[in-house]
Amino acid sequence: MDKKHILCFIDSDSGRDVEILTPVIAFAELFLNARVSLGFTWDLDIMFRSKPDLVILPNTVGSKLYFEISQYAHQQNIPVFALMSEGNIRTDGSFYYWGYNTDKIFYQKYICCWSERTRDFLRSELPEIANRIVFTGATGFDRYKVFDFAQKETFLQNIGKGHFKKVIGYAGWAFGKLSNEQGVEEMLHYFKGDRSGLKWMEKQMFEVEEVLKTLIENNPDTLFVLKRHPNEANPSITVEGQNEMNRLQHYENVWYVNDRTTNIHDLISISDIWMSFESTTAMEAWMMGYKPTIFINPDPDFNRDPTYKGTVLIQNGKEAQSLIDEFYQTGKISRFDADDKIKARQEVVAYTIGCNDGLNHVRAAWYLEKTMSEATEPRYFRKGKYQFMTFLMRAGALVYYRPLFLSLPKFKKTTWIFDNFRLKNAEYRKQEYLHQLPEFYKNLISGTPIRKEQLYDKAGMRE
Structure with missing residues (x-):
């Protein structure tokens, strides 16, 4: 069976969002018959060029680009899976959970929550989609066990x-x-x-x-x-x-x-x-x-x-x-x-x-697999706006000199793009997880080969 192509978008070469997503996409490559490629958020056109079966995001509300990516994927009938970057949300009304999501529609299949507390809060706020609001735990904290x-x-x-x-x-x-x-x-x-x-x-x-x-x-x-x-x-x-x-x-x-x-x-x-x-x-x-x-x-x-x-x-x-x-x-x-x-x-x-057992990424992967199993027929189409953004990024990279760009008012706001778009460190981090996760799993599960069902069971994920 052909591997599913997953396109994972991030907006920086390392840091919080990379740590949140990487154990999940590593699990997908190890157990879910997936091939994961990384995409930079400014390059939305890669969605048309690479034609993925599924798009993964660290969140869909934390930035305008993350929201636009989820919206663009939905328009093409590409399933979206997303986590939460800032999942320790307040439940007293001071947290605006829509963020940059101006449509006030979650285009991902599941809204993955850090804790049962936040899951229950969002279910009470959004009862019409309560069955899609799930508890996974905070995947970014798994690295402290791995x-x-x-x-x-x-x-x-x-x-x-x-x-x-x-x-x-x-x-x-x-x-x-x-x-x-x-x-x-x-x-x-x-x-x-x-x-x-x-x-x-x-x-x-x-x-x-x-x-x-x-x-x-x-x-x-x-x-x-x-x-x-x-x-x-x-x-x-x-x-x-x-x-x-x-x-x-x-x-x-x-x-x-x-x-x-x-x-x-x-x-x-x-x-x-x-x-x-x-x-x-x-x-x-x-x-x-x-x-x-x-x-x-x-x-x-x-x-x-x-x-x-x-x-x-x-x-x-x-x-x-x-x-x-x-x-x-x-x-x-x-x-x-x-x-x-x-x-x-x-x-x-x-x-x-939620949990401090190092298995939050396994809980998230349970819902990722459910999203992957959806029968969809993507309708890929290109947007000129996103194609032009990619052209500007590539053209700018040819002449990018950070000190010069920082000295030019109209260009200094773009330095984060050229500093991060190649995502080399993020790819390296994925390889680290692909190497280390099997060792971590061996300490939890006896016998070989280790099967995803054993890990799901260990994480308490059952139908």
């Missing part, structure tokens, strides 16, 4: 910071959204139209910056890895706005990471302590063995995800320094080890990502 990650000493040597023995990481929040119009609109929605929320946000930004500055100056022998949030601004916005970190990057003991290619799991892996204002990366730290997490909350009274319940909260630099001193003197942070925090972390993982 792979080993960067070793501190080797990683620091590679970035020229080998003389540091202590490392504290910090995951940036959305403060930089205050510096661009689109970000301000997003935050106004978050604050339900209350502009005083923007003032509160700005105040928190400066206070968090002050705490970080105090810690950096008081601990010159400690490397502070400050990671900018990947969605602080649209990739087309090349001028970085102010956030809580970028005015601190001149310190010798600071490594400010503002690219979209350095993997967050490696940064967490090399860190002794992981900090943030608020971030689901705290859960990723919990999955890497003993990795204390600290949230810097000058004003701790605000609407947020429950991740904070399993994390130590501090309000000022003095309090944070006390915890750091305790850790480096004893190897522990007592407040992090409290029984209520341990219990909260277990509950938060289930509340947020």
